[in-house]
Amino acid sequence: MTPHGLFSNWPPPSKEILKEWLDRQGIIRDDSLKIVDMEDGxxxxxxSGRAMDIGELICSIPKTSILSHRTSSLPPLPPLPSSGSCNEGSMxxxxxxxxxxCLLHEFRLGERSPFYGYLQSLPRDIIGLPIFWDLPEVCDEDGKxxxxxxxxxxxxxxxxxxxxxxxGLTDLHAFYSHYSxxxxxxxxxxxxxxIQAFYHAFSLISTRAFMIDLYHLIALCPFADILNHHPTQPNTSLSSDDFVCHLCGSLKTCPEHDITNSQGIAYRLLHLIPRDIQRIEDEPQDTIELRVERPIVKKGEEVWNSYGDGLSDAKLLVEWGFLGDEYTGDGLVWDLEDLHLKGEGESEGYWELVDQALNDFTHQDSADDEDEEERILCGRNExxxxxxxxxxxxxxxxxxxSLLWLDQxxxxxxxxxxxxxxxxxxxxxxxxxxxxxxxxxxDEEYTDYDTLLIDDSVEVIQQVIDLLKKRVGRMYRSDLGEDELFKMRDDLSPSDKYQYMAMTLSINERVLINSTLNKWNDLLYFMIASS
Ligand SMILES: C[S@@+](CC[C@H](N)C(=O)[O-])C[C@H]1O[C@@H](n2cnc3c(N)ncnc32)[C@H](O)[C@@H]1O
Incomplete structure (x- = not known):
């Protein structure tokens, strides 16, 4: 049992209690939708019990029913003794x-919490996010x-x-020791x-909270958080008008806090077309909606959400505790230190030079360029x-x-x-x-090519090869080949679920790096042989 000391007298999660609570909150759901167990239980x-077309409503959730620091009954927090820098990351x-x-407070209230019908539906064990893997009391030896x-x-x-x-884990400790x-x-x-009770609440917020608006900031959205994430073919995404009054949360013009134009409309609404402003001013309540986007929902199939565009497996694992089945995201990322360019590369002047050179140079990915996948370099990420x-x-x-070339x-x-x-x-x-x-x-066509710049380019190719080799060399058991690793992973016991995910990620990254290394080695060999 997870040692957080919560839920000792709670009956098991009940879909019926959740549904009754959702109805009482005025959370509207399409009648054909059914909450079912995950395949692994x-x-x-x-x-969905029926085919649903683009634009159809999946659910509409009044903002009064979400659990945020504004709707929780936890009294406002005194400031941290030294909050340090107040940048976007720390906020x-x-x-x-x-x-x-706030969530932990609601759990401690139990049935006395106005959110009880929802809270009882949430997972009871700490979600085994990698931040907890070093803690045997949370993730056993498997995590270690x-x-x-x-x-x-x-x-x-x-x-x-x-x-x-x-x-980080130390931040969780520092925060909880100050506020418990x-x-x-x-x-x-x-x-x-x-502290394990705080870990539990943190793991639920990390895996289930959504960004809502300027007043609530992030919040738990009952029912919307039942949807799983699909990396490439989500049916829907959460939509919330975020430009509310940050003092009271009102979406429509608020007479108390808003500065208005001559027609009495809040300036914060003026980026909208008149019809949408009218809709907002007439609406009885502000809601969060999930509608069918693309592709349409098929009868009997799962309705998938998107937790964000292009989320990599690494991010999904760290923040949501699972791996997607498809490869999305930016691939593998390096820092300037890895390129030994920390000093130069950080200076704006250096990037300005690269920008100047690349701005007029069209090497952007384009779907209709058939040769795109055959290139050795990819364009800049928008x-x-x-x-x-x-x-x-x-x-x-x-x-x-470019950075390596200029450095060369x-x-x-x-x-x-x-x-x-x-x-x-x-x-x-x-x-x-x-x-x-x-x-x-x-193409194996041994055509002549201009040998100008070749010496510098060969140097840069060597450096790219070194960069890739170093990346694989840093990985755990880098002495093992891909086949051995796959076998090791497939021989794991079914209870070693964290090792399975970590090995899968590590192997996938090695496969990507090794195939890239082969390409750059081939290129180097070709250039040396043909020059
Ligand atoms: C917002 S909840 C979704 C509801 C979740 N299935 C539940 O019953 O609690 C997010 C969590 O669901 C799981 N999840 C979401 N999408 C998934 C997917 N594509 N594959 C496996 N697990 C997924 C992960 O455990 C994630 O942390």
Whole structure:
């Protein structure tokens, strides 16, 4: 049993109690939707009893029924003694930790919580997120072994990012040791709860809370949180008007807090077309909706949500505790330190140079370009233009190549000369040249190519190869081949579920890196042999 001390007298989760509670809250659901058990018996999912077309309503949830720090009865928190810097990351972490405390408070209230009908439906054990894998009392020996397999993977990086944002295990401890005495005693919990109770609440917030609006910030959305995530073909996503009054949460113009225009409409609504403003002003209540988007829902099949676009397996594992079956996301990501460019690459001037060179250079992914998958470099990521990654198709980002190439020019000149405008022109030529040599090498047509820039490019190719080798070399049991690893994973006992996920992630990343390494080695060999 999970040692959090919660739910000792609670009957098992009941779908009926949940449905009655949802009805009382005015949460509207399509009649054909059915809550059923997950195939492995661990949790629930949603099935549709009929085909549903695009635009049809799956559910509508009044914001009064969501569980946020605004709707919880936990008294407002006093400030942390030293909240340090108040950047976006730390605000985000405080919001998550605060809502975890609110949820724990509601659990401690038990049947006296107005959310009881919903709370009783939630998982009773701590969700085994990787942040807890080192704790045998939460994740047994399986977690400890699994943690080793995360070494060098994207999940290790995601865990580091979470720590930098103030969501590491030590942050959970610091927050809870400061605020646990702030939890009011309840009839079933007159004493403070152990840290494991806070872990449990945190694991539920990490895996189930959604961003709602400027007033509630993040919240648990009953019923909407039954939907599982589909990485590539979700049927729906949660929609909430987030531009509410941040003081009272009103979506329609609020006479008390809003600054209005001459027609009495709040400025925060003026980005909308008049028809939508009218709809908002006339609506009796503000709701969160899930509607069928693309593709349509099929009869008898699961209705899938999207927890976010392009979420990588590493992120899904760290924040939601599972792996998707399909590869999405940015692939493998490097930092400037990994490229030994921390100093230079961090300076804006350096990125400006790369930007200047690449801005006019069209090497963006385009669906109608048949050769796209055959390239050795991938274009810049629209959302993160300075991302240093290896994409899921085994292409190194043009940013990595560019930074290494400029660095190669600088080191050839031994720092005696700054980079010049002509160098940017040469960089673009080098990119085009690498692509065309790669194409010649795979087409096996031994055509002549211009050998200008070859020496520098060969150096850069060596560095890309080193970068990839180093990444695999850092992984746990990097001495083992892919076949041995697959066998080891498939021989695991069914109870070693964390090891299974961690090994799967680690093996998938190795397969991607090794296939990319083969391509760059082939390219290097071809260039040396044909020059
Ligand atoms: C918002 S809840 C969804 C409801 C969940 N099935 C339940 O019964 O509690 C998110 C959790 O569901 C599970 N989940 C969601 N999508 C999944 C998927 N595609 N495959 C496996 N598990 C998934 C993960 O455990 C995740 O942390």
């Amino acid at each position: 661990d949790g629930w999912r949603l099935i 985000n972490s405080i919001t998550i930790l605060h809502l975890s405390l 072994e699994a943690k080793k397999w995360l070494r060098g993977t994207g999940a290790e990086r995601e865990l580091r990012v979470r720590e930098e944002q103030g969501l 005495s702030h939890l009011p005693p309840t009839s079933s919990h007159p004493e403070s709860s152990p 959302q993160h233009p300075i991302l240093l990654n290896l994409d899921q198709s085994g292409r190194i980002s043009i940013n990595i190549f 020019i600088r080191s050839r000149r031994k720092g005696e000369e700054d980079l010049k405008a002509e160098d940017l022109g040469l960089l673009v030529q080098a990119i085009e040249q690498i692509e065309s040599i790669w194409k010649i090498s795979i």
